[in-house]
Amino acid sequence: MGQCVTKCKNPTSSLGSKSGDKEGGSKSHHKKGGGGHKEEQHAPCSKAIGELSNGTKALEVTMETPVISAVMGEPHKDMGLDGDGLSMLRIEELFYCYKDEHEDAILEEGMEMFCIDLCVDPAEFRVLVLAWKFQAATMCKFTRKEFIDGCKAIKADSLEGICLSFPVMLLDAKGEENFKDLYRFTFQFGLDADEGQRSLQRDIAIALWRLVFTQNSPAILEHWLDFLSENPSSIRGISRDTWNMFLNFTQAIGPDLSNYSEEEAWPSLFDTFVEWELERRKKEEEQMAKEEEGRCTDSECSPTTDRLETEGSRGSQTWGGH
Incomplete structure (x- = not known):
C-alpha cells in the first residue's frame, strides 16, 4: 500500500507488491x-x-x-x-x-x-x-x-x-487528529516485522514521508528530505521518536526556521538539519547576489548613468528655452 518499501527493501516499489511490478x-x-x-x-x-x-x-x-x-x-x-x-x-x-x-x-x-x-x-x-x-x-x-x-x-x-x-x-x-493517527500508523506499517525492526531505513522513511504528506505537504518537507538524501553516511535510520517529532516540527516551526531553538527538546537530528538548511540558504543568497552583480558590471552601468545625466541636461535646456 502506497509503496511496498519495507518487504522488498526497495522504496520505489509498490505497497501491494514486494517486487514492485506494476504489471x-x-x-x-x-x-x-x-x-x-x-x-x-x-x-x-x-x-x-x-x-x-x-x-x-x-x-x-x-x-x-x-x-x-x-x-x-x-x-x-x-x-x-x-x-x-x-x-x-x-x-x-x-x-x-x-x-x-x-x-x-x-x-x-x-x-x-x-x-x-x-x-x-x-x-x-x-x-x-x-x-x-x-x-x-x-x-x-x-x-x-x-x-x-x-x-x-x-x-x-x-x-x-x-x-x-x-x-x-x-x-x-x-482531520487533525485522524491525520496524526495515520501519520503514526505509517511508521509502524513501514517496519519489517519479520526482522524485528525498530527504526525505518533512511530511504524507506523518505518514501513514506512523501506518501503520508500527499494531501497536506508542509513547506519544509522537501528541504528535510533533501537533507536526509544528501547525508546518507550520517543518517542510517529514522527512529520512532524522530518520525513522530517531525510532525510536531512542521506544525510548530515556521518555514523560515526563525523560531527554532536548540534549547527545546527536539531530536539532535533536527539541530543538524536546521544548521544545514540555514547554511544552504545563505549560500543560495550569496550565489543570487553574485549573479545579480554579474548582470550589472561597471562597464555596463556607467554608460547608462552617463546617458541618464545627458538626457537630464537636455531636459533642463529644453525647459529653460521655454
Missing part, C-alpha cells in the same frame, strides 16, 4: 480448487461476471453465485445483514477471492489483484489510507481479521462499496 495483473493467481488469473487488464469495478482478475473462476464449482455477488456488490438472498446493512458472508467471500493458497491472509500476489480490481495504483495514497482503516500490521498483507474488521469499519462488503468509500476515507484523513 502484477498479468501474473497467475492460483486459488484452492484450481483455475488461474486471466491475463487481460480490465477495469474491475465494471467487470463482466466470470472475468475478474483475481481468479474467481477457481471457485465457480462450489460457490459461484455467492462469490460473484460478493465481488460485484450484487445482493444474494441468503446473506445475513448486520446492523449497518453489511453482509458478513459477502465480506468473507470477498476475502477468499484474494486469499493466499497456503496462508489465511491476502499476501503480495493477492494484494496486487485486489488493487487492480479496485482500480487503484498500489503506490498511491489511497491504498495507504485503506491499510490504515484496516489497521494492517504489515505491508503487502491483510490477515482475515484485518480484512473483515476493516470492511466493517468502512461499511463496505463489496469492491464497489470499497471504491465508493475512498472519498470519505480521504476526507477523514485530513
Whole structure:
C-alpha cells in the first residue's frame, strides 16, 4: 500500500507488491480448487461476471453465485445483514477471492489483484489510507481479521462499496487528529516485522514521508528530505521518536526556521538539519547576489548613468528655452 518499501527493501516499489511490478495483473493467481488469473487488464469495478482478475473462476464449482455477488456488490438472498446493512458472508467471500493458497491472509500476489480490481495504483495514497482503516500490521498483507474488521469499519462488503468509500476515507484523513493517527500508523506499517525492526531505513522513511504528506505537504518537507538524501553516511535510520517529532516540527516551526531553538527538546537530528538548511540558504543568497552583480558590471552601468545625466541636461535646456 502506497509503496511496498519495507518487504522488498526497495522504496520505489509498490505497497501491494514486494517486487514492485506494476504489471502484477498479468501474473497467475492460483486459488484452492484450481483455475488461474486471466491475463487481460480490465477495469474491475465494471467487470463482466466470470472475468475478474483475481481468479474467481477457481471457485465457480462450489460457490459461484455467492462469490460473484460478493465481488460485484450484487445482493444474494441468503446473506445475513448486520446492523449497518453489511453482509458478513459477502465480506468473507470477498476475502477468499484474494486469499493466499497456503496462508489465511491476502499476501503480495493477492494484494496486487485486489488493487487492480479496485482500480487503484498500489503506490498511491489511497491504498495507504485503506491499510490504515484496516489497521494492517504489515505491508503487502491483510490477515482475515484485518480484512473483515476493516470492511466493517468502512461499511463496505463489496469492491464497489470499497471504491465508493475512498472519498470519505480521504476526507477523514485530513482531520487533525485522524491525520496524526495515520501519520503514526505509517511508521509502524513501514517496519519489517519479520526482522524485528525498530527504526525505518533512511530511504524507506523518505518514501513514506512523501506518501503520508500527499494531501497536506508542509513547506519544509522537501528541504528535510533533501537533507536526509544528501547525508546518507550520517543518517542510517529514522527512529520512532524522530518520525513522530517531525510532525510536531512542521506544525510548530515556521518555514523560515526563525523560531527554532536548540534549547527545546527536539531530536539532535533536527539541530543538524536546521544548521544545514540555514547554511544552504545563505549560500543560495550569496550565489543570487553574485549573479545579480554579474548582470550589472561597471562597464555596463556607467554608460547608462552617463546617458541618464545627458538626457537630464537636455531636459533642463529644453525647459529653460521655454
